[in-house]
Amino acid sequence: MTKPTPKRAWGQAIQNRDEQFEMKRQVVLRTAARTYSERGFHETTLADIAEELNISKPTLYYYFKNKDEILFECHRLGIEAITDGETPMPAAGSCTGRERLEEFLRRYVRMVVDDFGTCLVMTGPNALEPKNRGKVIEGRRKIDQMLRDILQEGAQDGTLDCPDPKMTAMFVFGAMNWLPRWYHSDGGLNIDKLTERLIAFVMRAIAADRCQS
Amino acid sequence: MTKPTPKRAWGQAIQNRDEQFEMKRQVVLRTAARTYSERGFHETTLADIAEELNISKPTLYYYFKNKDEILFECHRLGIEAITDGETPMPAAGSCTGRERLEEFLRRYVRMVVDDFGTCLVMTGPNALEPKNRGKVIEGRRKIDQMLRDILQEGAQDGTLDCPDPKMTAMFVFGAMNWLPRWYHSDGGLNIDKLTERLIAFVMRAIAADRCQS
DNA sequence: CATTTTGTTGACCCATGGGTCGAACAACAA
DNA sequence: TTGTTGTTCGACCCATGGGTCAACAAAATG
Known part of the structure; x- marks a missing residue:
């Protein structure tokens, strides 16, 4: 302790x-x-x-x-944890938008619960000096765009039903970025269950097939 | 500017x-x-x-x-904006959990977009000295409990369908608390539309009647 | 063992910024 | 006018903490 x-x-x-x-x-x-x-x-x-x-x-x-x-490196590692995972995100078109969304959420939660991801989300980029701040903001923007694209794709292939991808992305990021503030790995709650619950929550909110699990 | x-x-x-x-x-x-x-x-x-x-x-x-x-007063005003609104929250039992949830979300969004609410959410309680921090944390805990109770109530009266009120509350708070980080009142997006979208998002995620609007 | 390179540190420097003090000034009362 | 209270500010104090430096220890090198 x-x-x-x-x-x-x-x-x-x-x-x-x-x-x-x-x-x-x-x-x-x-x-x-x-x-x-x-x-x-x-x-x-x-x-x-x-x-x-x-x-x-x-x-x-x-x-x-x-x-x-030091802070910048922490942020960089956090960002890399998503953008360059060991196994790349499935390419757009290789599967449904909904499937890609699920994969993205799973990755993002894993990242945001890790030390560097937590640091990235808890300490905003404001503290950084201008030059580094720019890089971090750019990195975050890319991640942002990833989710938006996925939502867009899902809307087009009919597997997702979200009228406003930008706004929806923000809601989802909010739910996930808030996570480090209350989830602590030493508590009784295990991370896999949490991840599934979050995915269920998001999917119920925006999956197109609303009358099944 | x-x-x-x-x-x-x-x-x-x-x-x-x-x-x-x-x-x-x-x-x-x-x-x-x-x-x-x-x-x-x-x-x-x-x-x-x-x-x-x-x-x-x-x-x-x-x-x-x-x-x-100064910071403490800002937080206090932010908290009061929800706990003691001019018109009190409808009492438990006076209407369905789902209706109360909608009212709560509406209030919370209005609060979190205001200067003091934004400050409350953006600057954590960590900065405060111990004594004041305690009070703020207590206030936040109360707000937290409000939402949990509402979710619980909705689960019981059958208007809401969330298996884990605590966790769900956190997801919802996350989505809302993240809002000040991207929403700016001077932008093209108006707040009422945003509020409705958020409510729609949350309702789709946890309202019990899943096959209607 | 001598010498260079790599790691580590105590002691110091100094800009920043929260906080104080006493003097000045304004407003109102008598 | 003169005292009294309320309001403002220039100048100062000083603890904190980021950053530096020169000296010292510990490996590597030959």
Whole structure:
């Protein structure tokens, strides 16, 4: 509870030098993402992050340019978790809009419950410096467009019934982005059940065949 | 765009002394709520707020104890906008759960689009000092409970069909709380249409009579 | 073992911004 | 006019926290 991050995760595992470096970077990022999400970006000091890792503040600067870059990397990883998943989204036309929607929701929920996704959604892009902010906003816009396209496609192939894809997309994103604020993986609620419930909710709202499950 | 807040809104209208005081307090609060929402609480300095009102920073301290109190008042007003509306919510049992749900959604959307409601939803309670945070969290909990109760009631009287009221409530709150992040009253989209769409969305998702409008 | 490279840190710097103080000014009363 | 109270502000204080630096430790290198 007080120390969720395992101590001494720092200097173990004598691998290649570069791998070691990269690995430590990742550890910093995870810790930062969690802390940013819990307390907020501005409420989190670099000293906090350092303390949680049992290292000193200057050490952070050996791995990152500044506080802003740490946040940016968290956001970047969150965005990538959706845009470039290991298995690509089924291409448009390869299946019905409804099926693609379900796949998208499943991915998005998985992402948004992860440390980086949570961080992406909890700490807005406002905190970022202009240049990075632009990139993050662009990334989010792409994700936004993905869902809109899917809804559009579903409306055309007749598997979905939503009059206004843009607005509907916003409702759905809202429901999903709110999730990190109340769902905690350590609670009794398991994530698969949650995902199914959310999909059921959305599908009832916009699937075209309204008189079946 | 650059100056949405009308200048010289400050020292006009020579009313009663106390009313004048109260009026200026309100002006500060509205300005603060807007600025907090747009830039975030920690990104907003008291100098920013003062500048927008063409007054000096110490003057703010004549009307408020500190930065925290300003935020707290904004949240309080946001919460009150729902819990004590001028016309009270129809009592449980006086009409169907579905009807009450519709009324609740209508109110909530109206509130969340207002300056204080937006501020409540955009800046989490984390920024507040412990004591005030407690009160705000309590207020939010009450609102939360309102919706859950309504859903429960609807499930019992057969007008709503949601297997898990708690979870469903969260989905619905998510959809609504996300609204201030993309809806801007100055855009082409009008609020009534938005409200109806949202209600339609939610009703399709959880209303019991699934094969009619 | 000497030396270079890689990691780590205590101590420090300093801009930012919340908060204070006392003086000035305005308004109203006597 | 003179006191009294209400209102405003310039100038200041100072804790916080992002960021830097020079020195030190620990591997790698030869």
